[in-house]
Every structure is written in C-alpha cells, then in structure tokens.
Amino acid sequence: MSFWQSLLRNLGFNRQPTLSFHMDSLTLLSLKDLAHREHRQPEELAADLFFMALEQRQAAAQSLALWQSLTPREQEVAALVCLGFMNQTIASRLTISPETVKCHIANILRKFGVRHKSELRMVLADWDFSAWEGENGD
Numbered sequence: 001m002s003f004w005q006s007l008l009r010n011l012g013f014n015r016q017p018t019l020s021f022h023m024d025s026l027t028l029l030s031l032k033d034l035a036h037r038e039h040r041q042p043e044e045l046a047a048d049l050f051f052m053a054l055e056q057r058q059a060a061a062q063s064l065a066l067w068q069s070l071t072p073r074e075q076e077v078a079a080l081v082c083l084g085f086m087n088q089t090i091a092s093r094l095t096i097s098p099e100t101v102k103c104h105i106a107n108i109l110r111k112f113g114v115r116h117k118s119e120l121r122m123v124l125a126d127w128d129f130s131a132w133e134g135e136n137g138d
Contacts, residue, residue, distance in 0.1 A: 063123055066112050074111075077104040079132040081117050082124050 035042040080090045091098040
C-alpha cells in the first residue's frame, strides 16, 4: 500500500463508494429468483448485471462513434455488408465499381479495428439495417 493510500485510509477515506437505487417488487422478485438459481447473493448478482449493462452500453456508444466516423458512402457499404450482400452486388446497387467497394470495405474495417467482414457483422449484429435492404442506390 502506498504512503498516500495509507494516509487516506487513516484519515477515514478508505470507504468504497456505494450506489443504491429502488426497483419495483416484480424486478426485485426476479432478481432474487435468479440469484437463488445461481446460488448467489442478490446484491452480488445485481452488481454483476449492472456492470454488464454498463459494458454493453459503452460498447454500443463506441460502435456508434465509429459509425459516425464513416462517410455516408461507407455507411451504405457497411450496412449492405452487414445485410450479407456480396461485393459485386453492393457495387451494382450503388452503381460503383467492385474495386471501389473493396476500398470502402478496407476503410470501414480499419476504422472499426477489425480484419474481416464477418467481424464487422458481429460488432454491429444488434443494429437494424433493414432500411438499406430495399434501396437500390438511386
């Protein structure tokens, strides 16, 4: 323990911050039931669920920021990739060359920090790209 940590502890600043909140009785009952089935304390399970939700929210925010860093054309290409379209089909729909599609995909993958289209699909798996399904690139 460092000098400063010892000093703070001796001064009474060693308490961990706590957070409390209220939940409705049905949610509390569900939490207790799940904790019982997992042989855990409800408080421990609630903390784990809370941290998992925070991680998911942070990942979603990061994905959104990365999406917003794409150009409008890259967003179109990314959406079509996530819908499972092949490069040639994307090129036809957007009236661009397959080489241009490859270039856009390379930029998208680089910006998202992934190496393959399948990884991009996994990162954006929860996103709804149905608006791009019917578009023909006009």
